Amino acid sequence: MTIRALIFDVFGTLVDWRSGVAREAEHLLRPTAPVLDGGAFADAWRARYQPSMETVRSGARPYVDLDVLHGESLPGVIAQFGIGSVPEPVCRSLILAWHRLDAWPEVPAAMARLRESHLLAPVSNGPVRLMADLARRNGIVFDAVLGAGYSRDYKPKPALYRDAVEALGFTAAETLMVAAHSDDLAAAACHGLSTAHVARPREHGPAGGETAPCLPVTYAARDLADLADQLGC
Incomplete structure (x- = not known):
């Protein structure tokens, strides 16, 4: 697919x-x-x-x-x-x-690569203004801003994943949920979306972060640049 x-x-x-x-x-x-x-x-x-x-x-x-x-x-x-x-x-x-948060170092360049051949949108628990501010701060261009502010609820409620698929107009399998959290990907997979896990071993500082997915995923990547490589971008 x-x-x-x-x-x-x-x-x-x-x-x-x-x-x-x-x-x-x-x-x-x-x-x-x-x-x-x-x-x-x-x-x-x-x-x-x-x-x-x-x-x-x-x-x-x-x-x-x-x-x-x-x-x-x-x-x-x-x-x-x-x-x-x-x-x-x-x-x-x-x-x-x-x-006013900063992107992980490889993210801005990787997002630019991905956008050359894909539509991109956040599906975050943050509101639209917050997503716009983070995008502008970090030089990220989104094609839409989806998520909590769009669906008026919070992940992992089904509406956020279903609304995103409907808004972008592709099938669920053609829509790839990208996250550093296995629970987010599990919820997306329940609604037929493809899934990509991005390792963020320093997300919680000394407490670490997920270095690998805890469930089967479509793609497992070291970081966002690695995901772009896997997608041929």
Whole structure:
């Protein structure tokens, strides 16, 4: 089956969320927490990511975007680290730190190669504005912005994968879900999509990341450049 479109997980797969959030937290919170371990702060914030989205996935509340969820979870993280009062403008800037993440080194060039012969779109839990900001920051060109902001729900709910296939107009098998997380790929495969695992062994810093998929996939790649090579780009 010819792959005609690629859809991407973003946090961890295309961008290094941990290093970016750690850097911003250490900088923005220095006046009140001069010896903050930014990596630990990023990990603690990320630990609230899935539980916050589950409130939407479960139907307990209507859809709200990830910026709202990050804003709701931030005070708890600040309290967890024993940090004193943080001004509201600093909190807002911390939330927007997720909009200022850097891509993994090979990603911009690999995305340009892939786009020569495929349609590209994020299918992320991040909202449209966040995806646009990350794309502009890292010189990535998407043909569409899909995912949570488009489907009004969070992965791994079926709508995100089905809506992406329908929006791009190819068959599910012609649409390749690219992720560094086996659970994301398992959900995509349930809906007939082709799947590509990209290893990100440093996603969680000292805690590592997935070096190989935990399930059968269509492609398994060392990084995004390797995936582009495998696709003949």
